[in-house]
Amino acid sequence: MLMMSLLVFLAWSQTVAARSLPDFTELVENNSGAVVNISTTSAPSQKRSGNYPGLPFDERQLEQLPEFFQDFFRGPQSPFGGGPGPAEPRRSMGSGFIVSSDGYVLTNNHVIEGADEIVVRLSDRRELPATLVGTDSRSDMAVLKIEDGDDLPVVKVGRSRELKVGEWVLAIGSPFGFDYTVTAGIVSALGRSLPTENYVPFIQTDVAINPGNSGGPLFNLDGEVVGINSQIYTRSGGFMGVSFAIPIDDAMNVFRQIRDNGTVARGWLGVLIQEVNRDLAESFGLKRPRGALIAEVMAGSPAEDAGLEAGDIVLEYDGDAVELSSDLPPMVGRTAVGDTAKLTVLREGDEITLDVAIGKLPAQDGEQAGVPSGGQGPSPAPLGLAVEPVPSELADSAGLTGGVMVASVGRGPAQDAGIRPRDVITEIHRKPVHSVEEFRQVVSELPDGRAVSVRVVRQGRAIYLVMKP
Template sequence: MPKKNLKLWFAPFVVLMMLVATGARAELPDFTGLVKDNSAAVVNISTTQKTESRRGGLPFDQRQLDQMPDFFRHFFEGPNGPGGGGQPGGQQQLNSMGSGFIVSKDGYVLTNNHVIDGADEILVRLSDRRELSAEVVGVDPRSDIAVLKIKGEDLPVVQMGHSSELEQGEWVFAIGSPFGFDYTVTAGIVSAIGRSLPSENYVPFIQTDVAINPGNSGGPLFNLDGEVIGINSQIYTRSGGFMGVSFAIPIDVAMNVFDQIRDHGFVSRGWLGVLIQEVNRDLAESFGLSRPRGALVAEVLPDSPAEAAGLQPGDIILEYQDHDINLSSDLPPMVGRTRLNDTVELLVLRDGDEKTLEVTIGELPEDRQMASENTPSPSPASGPLGLSVSALTDEQREQLSIQEGVVVKNVGPGPALDAGIRPNDIIRKLNNEPVTSVKDFNRIAGDLPKGKAVPVLVVRGGQSTFLVIKTGQ
């Protein structure tokens, strides 16, 4: 192709690429106005805690300090750092920092509970550099929310949004004080919603890739309308710093907690009274589900709303008040948000049939102490599943409040070992049939269908869980 023709062909292509690049830039959000409008209601929170010195007054352990860049490390160590001086064995002051935001003109402030936990003094610094002492109105460790109060009138406040309207992929931004650098703005997108973390299953966390670091905790997460839709709470990290995975408490959850603490001084949550587990592929097959979904009831707690409604171990909760339960983690937040004494409908799968149950929701009690079980002496494994069992002792029945079941004494090679059954497990159900005795267990085990996946309900360490046994051909 002649050079002249090549130039004629290439020129429109360059123009087109420039237009595409210009259009792409035009679609990126501009946060400048949003930051100006909302920064005044964001605050820095610093706390002081008096404690016995162990080694020079460091507020972080040495491993965390070693992982910090040299530029940051001097903020946290040494006699002039926030950790204070002090000699080993003497008294020192531990300082910590975090963020928060003002939610009412008369001075209510929201932050994380872990930001102020154990503090003897709490200082709130506003954007105009005023420093005000704060009192703790109330805390809710379960959701990691703390409500503070500062003295003031006509204070700047944030605008509240609705985290229930948040969508994956939506732009969000945070304002906070990472490493003590006040009013730092970071932005990103919503990576996922409804995340359940091991530390708390009553909070459906918002996952983002917004840069969150120590000091951001308790600060607001905004949408592009300038509304707060979350409270930055946790990061996932292997290095002590930001790795692209951050978690925020949905503002709908936080405001529910705030309203209860402000109005009543404490937080109540709905309680169903079941121990649940995820339905994996093998369990779905064994219960006759076309795909994994729902929350599998492993145990119904005594004197609970679930027991009164007739829920049974082995039921799979598919819907809660017409809301689908896709993952077991979907259920606890729904129950927790339900008002006490409200009656709700559950759609459950039982023995292959769907049925609707009505449950009157109670109040979530303190965490139950689970009893431990004694260890029976082993005996040779046998039977079609490759295990041996014995009857429950009176002591075991009393300790675990279990009247029926058998104790696994030994497990050899075979389906039971492959399923993860261990010595000292208590088998309460096999293939959805209650196990009342050793004779009963042997009968059910001998009648299991060949080449099928069947569920087995076991109690281990005081907790009930379903496993799947795959029988041989």
């Protein structure tokens, strides 16, 4: 009797567990029609080239001969072994989804990049040509328009800002060309920043994504698109449980700009930022690591006009907390050009508020090149390093008005902090340094055993390091 009761209980618990899992069948049936397969064709990157075995001429010279001789030398019957055949067109495949009944389709930029012909295949097996409306490489997005689109099925667009970690999500796409493959998982993390994409706060999931899924939709359990599957993290080339999707809120903003204006304008602050770690937090008087540390303010930028300074730590942007430095670029990028944003920054231990008129992100970020150092011999200094005046050519090229250049680094706090030869030190413990004498004076007043910040300019870029005297 006891065994029977146990079996009944186990069967009941398994049934309850099965019922608690989501059923995706209705979601797939209602939304597959708006998901499309995208195939592209690109012209060969190069014409036929090369020499023919045994012949004293190359492809260019061969093309000057009569067509009969060209066929003879190229053909398999050639006694010289033939030659290189015509280059084949390049083909690729991806996914996408329809967001308007008149045929607008969203996908990834890398799916259609370089394509000469784009064909969209619907779930009813219709194949329709599509034109490229516009792309945005910063978010890896592309907008297509189905030329013969009329009363097409569309997806329901959700709100990615309402997503929660642990929530079920589902992807539909064409991995490896297997059309309308459905995979499911959960949201693993939100607001991920990737090295190649600073302006997209990616959704991380464990949904199986593989080549061919790119550009396809990510659905929530309400059947709403909350993201565009874009990238995976892998060491093998295949899925390893870490996938990334573009939030639909950001994607729709890009879509509307491309549709209406043909291009994308993003907000721009004009600062170089870095993460605030534990040591930096201590040196700046923060109780815990948070915010985005401004290492450099670009000349003529909105940040400079608003009075932001190197060494400020941005704690809030328009009322939203900035916990990580990677939080700030998407916040600024989403702000309309010309709007005023309110920033709360920590400066000299006090929180102040600044209003910044957001500018337009330049088409390409400029970089300053470093210049080899020169000048007079170094002057010995404490902290395990030797410094010297900044050579005039380096000061001019980097736009420096002060500082000292590191001539050598030995054992000591400076080496532990990561200071290198040819770094230019412009500030220590929030005090500016303009000369070797001023450097020595500031160093002599440093507190013992406490982390202090050091601002250095390295290869034209400013960064903050932490040193413990």
